[in-house]
Amino acid sequence: MQAMVLRNIGAALEWTELPDRHPGPGEIRVKVAACGVCRTDLHVVDGELPDPKTPIIPGHEIVGRVDAVGSGVEGLRVGERVGIPWLGHTCGVCPFCTGGHENLCDRPLFNGYTRDGGFATATIADARFAFPLGEAGSDVALAPLLCAGLIGWRSLAIAGDGKRLGLYGFGAAAHIVAQVALWQERSVFAFTQPGDVANQTFARRLGATWAGGSDEMPPEQLDAAIIFATVGDLVPMALKAVRKGGSVVCAGIHMSDIPGLPYRLLWEERRLVSVANLTRQDGLDFLRLAPEIGIVTSTTCYPLDQANQALADLRAGRFEGAAVLVP
Numbered sequence: 001m002q003a004m005v006l007r008n009i010g011a012a013l014e015w016t017e018l019p020d021r022h023p024g025p026g027e028i029r030v031k032v033a034a035c036g037v038c039r040t041d042l043h044v045v046d047g048e049l050p051d052p053k054t055p056i057i058p059g060h061e062i063v064g065r066v067d068a069v070g071s072g073v074e075g076l077r078v079g080e081r082v083g084i085p086w087l088g089h090t091c092g093v094c095p096f097c098t099g100g101h102e103n104l105c106d107r108p109l110f111n112g113y114t115r116d117g118g119f120a121t122a123t124i125a126d127a128r129f130a131f132p133l134g135e136a137g138s139d140v141a142l143a144p145l146l147c148a149g150l151i152g153w154r155s156l157a158i159a160g161d162g163k164r165l166g167l168y169g170f171g172a173a174a175h176i177v178a179q180v181a182l183w184q185e186r187s188v189f190a191f192t193q194p195g196d197v198a199n200q201t202f203a204r205r206l207g208a209t210w211a212g213g214s215d216e217m218p219p220e221q222l223d224a225a226i227i228f229a230t231v232g233d234l235v236p237m238a239l240k241a242v243r244k245g246g247s248v249v250c251a252g253i254h255m256s257d258i259p260g261l262p263y264r265l266l267w268e269e270r271r272l273v274s275v276a277n278l279t280r281q282d283g284l285d286f287l288r289l290a291p292e293i294g295i296v297t298s299t300t301c302y303p304l305d306q307a308n309q310a311l312a313d314l315r316a317g318r319f320e321g322a323a324v325l326v327p
């Protein structure tokens, strides 16, 4: 197999020839057909997340086909198309796992961070954490659903039922969650970097009621806002934009420091909360609904060996929607 490997934090990924691996008990080997590139991959490369495995193969929005099955695997067979998300393994016995919050497991493994992921021609996954994807939709179009879509979905649920939804940072996750929110008959208010006319136009084209810079106030008070951008300065801006009792949800795994803010921004039962990881139930719920919603992902494809370019373009915001690597 071949992979783009991160040997040292902060270094470029290196095209590497590796011996084929065989799935152990409970594992599957998947021939990768597409792997999305997520902001979290940048955080791994940049060393913004604690204790990554190194060397590591990044990538956690994997679509591929099972090509070998380890002992004891139930419900998956060779040839079946599966999706492999960020959550790669949980302990199953900690209070979070047994209490229905496996996203907060005390001893988890994450694909592309603490176990090898999908920037490769093949990957080994814990079979219990792979989602059958069926045959509808292309591999490339489905890849961004595996993290951007899933985290957006969980964030939307935690944001509550409010009709007027603000999305701060209009990239891969927001362009998917906007479609879900519109399908749920909500109005979407999109906030981009000030002056990013291209992304504001993209948001309006997808059906946003309003699009503007993150330094602007929306034309109406919001019921809730989700912050996908990694900028802590947006927290007070978003709190200012939501109504009494409204929620601000921070969806990223990493954010720059949140500046001091006057208490009156939080006062009147506004809620500020973060979203961490996903549960398998989130994945099942979202992937079942995605075809019904008719989510169309906007993707830019790169050959696998151009992963460094894809990461650089993501960092610079040089494409709409999501980048996807194709081996």
Ligand SMILES: [Zn+2]
Binding pocket: 090, 091, 092, 093, 094, 095, 096, 097, 098, 102, 104, 105, 106, 107, 108
């Ligand atoms: Zn656990």
Ligand SMILES: [Zn+2]
Binding pocket: 038, 039, 040, 041, 060, 086, 147, 148
């Ligand atoms: Zn991700």
